[in-house]
Amino acid sequence: MTGEMGCEQVRELASELALGIAEGEERDAALRHLDGCSGCRQLVSELSSVGDELLQLAPAHDPPAGFESRVLAALAEPPRRRSIKPLARRWQWLAAAAAAVVLAATLGAGSVLLATASDRRLAAGYQAVLSQGRGAYFLAAPLQGTQGRVGTVFGYQGQPSWVMVSLPPSTRDEDRFQVQAVTRDGRYLPLGDAVLGGAKGTWGGQLPVDLSAVRELRFVGSDGRPTLTATFDTTNPWD
Amino acid sequence: MGVAVVGKLSDESLLAGLGSGDADAAADFVQRFQRRVFGLTFSILRDRAAAEEAAQESFVRAWRHASVYDPRRGTVAGWLLTIARNVSINMLPTRRFDPVDPEDLLALEAKRPHQDRTEAQVVDAELLREPLARLPGDQRRALVLAAFYGFTAREISELDGVPSGTVKTRIRSAMLKLRSQLRVSDDR
Numbered sequence: 001m002t003g004e005m006g007c008e009q010v011r012e013l014a015s016e017l018a019l020g021i022a023e024g025e026e027r028d029a030a031l032r033h034l035d036g037c038s039g040c041r042q043l044v045s046e047l048s049s050v051g052d053e054l055l056q057l058a059p060a061h062d063p064p065a066g067f068e069s070r071v072l073a074a075l076a077e078p079p080r081r082r083s084i085k086p087l088a089r090r091w092q093w094l095a096a097a098a099a100a101v102v103l104a105a106t107l108g109a110g111s112v113l114l115a116t117a118s119d120r121r122l123a124a125g126y127q128a129v130l131s132q133g134r135g136a137y138f139l140a141a142p143l144q145g146t147q148g149r150v151g152t153v154f155g156y157q158g159q160p161s162w163v164m165v166s167l168p169p170s171t172r173d174e175d176r177f178q179v180q181a182v183t184r185d186g187r188y189l190p191l192g193d194a195v196l197g198g199a200k201g202t203w204g205g206q207l208p209v210d211l212s213a214v215r216e217l218r219f220v221g222s223d224g225r226p227t228l229t230a231t232f233d234t235t236n237p238w239d
Numbered sequence: 240m241g242v243a244v245v246g247k248l249s250d251e252s253l254l255a256g257l258g259s260g261d262a263d264a265a266a267d268f269v270q271r272f273q274r275r276v277f278g279l280t281f282s283i284l285r286d287r288a289a290a291e292e293a294a295q296e297s298f299v300r301a302w303r304h305a306s307v308y309d310p311r312r313g314t315v316a317g318w319l320l321t322i323a324r325n326v327s328i329n330m331l332p333t334r335r336f337d338p339v340d341p342e343d344l345l346a347l348e349a350k351r352p353h354q355d356r357t358e359a360q361v362v363d364a365e366l367l368r369e370p371l372a373r374l375p376g377d378q379r380r381a382l383v384l385a386a387f388y389g390f391t392a393r394e395i396s397e398l399d400g401v402p403s404g405t406v407k408t409r410i411r412s413a414m415l416k417l418r419s420q421l422r423v424s425d426d427r
Contacts, residue, residue: 015414016407020325021391045312050417052317053367054386055324061278064291071269071298072262137266157266212263 018047141230153230161211164204174198177219250315258305283327297323328389381409
């Protein structure tokens with residue numbers, strides 16, 4: 001069929017147009033008609049909704065373990081290639097979250113493996129970790145002392161959420177801290193006491209709120225001042 | 240174990256967050272839709288590795304095109320699943336394959352809980368299940384082959400050995416019946 005189509009012909013083809021299965025010149029002619037006919041456009045639009053709803057009848061199915069992590073890692077990639085600065089920085093954080101899975105899973109004696117944000121292959125090896133606990137994501141932030149960075153805080157968003165701190169051996173003398181989580185709405189939540197420094201290179205605790213609600217983790221020394229702090233923001237702490 | 244983190248924001252809000260690069264929204268969006276997206280890609284491709292690849296690509300495309308989503312033209316779920324369907328169809332190695340029996344495809348879902356859907360989403364989709372079941376078998380088959388697998392009338396004609404015109408009529412009749420069902424529900 002060539003040339004122009006009338007409403008009647010287009011309406012006969014409307015279901016195939018809506019389902020995306022119309023072909024060739026027939027489709028081209030129908031699309032030209034739709035350009036100038038709101039009535040036929042309305043019909044195709046309604047039939048498209050039918051097609052959309054039909055797809056929702058397909059059976060839901062659990063994806064393979066680690067799927068969510070792999071998707072988030074994939075989302076983190078394209079902006080870097082496109083060099084869209086603000087967006088790229090935000091998505092690099094997601095790549096860091098994937099890389100942090102590596103670190104969280106291999107934490108031993110405070111050794112810090114510097115995984116790069118672009119190292120998807122490395123991260124992929126640990127993506128299954130998240131799915132084991134139906135976790136949403138990991139992230140990491142530098143733990144800062146008065147003289148600079150002293151270690152790393154890892155966070156896990158899941159049910160429950162938790163944080164873990166890692167210090168390289170002998171970074172500082174052993175000390176006792178009160179640990180606080182500062183939420184994004186300004187609340188201070190006590191997480192208990194921690195002994196860190198010297199031979200004690202790790203501390204971990206459960207969060208009473210989602211990790212996403214936590215802005216900062218504070219280790220308060222005996223003088224009542226935060227001695228060590230880690231801030232969870234949306235920039236890449238591994239840059 | 241629940242997934243309490245998911246479910247606080249509307250689908251539209253999560254999609255907007257995904258599009259703007261919000262990491263929390265992205266994680267929630269994927270978590271909310273992954274079972275349905277993978278379920279659809281697996282239904283079409285019948286291969287777990289291929290279905291995962293298609294599902295992942297679907298989320299990437301959703302992120303890229305989030306800004307052009309128009310809520311007036313359909314739900315987020317419908318929009319996303321249409322992306323997943325199109326990605327899957329493009330990955331089909333050949334049209335000369337044995338698609339899952341449309342009757343099986345749709346019967347399966349009726350037995351499964353809808354734990355990851357809002358009530359409204361369940362209602363919308365379920366509105367079509369009964370009318371679909373009431374369609375004559377040949378209309379239902381043609382419709383499912385077209386809607387899920389992207390088979391053209393010509394391809395269904397070759398697959399089932401019936402004239403192309405007959406297939407077109409079956410698809411059109413089925414679609415118009417289902418459309419009238421959705422319209423009835425909108426008018427209530």
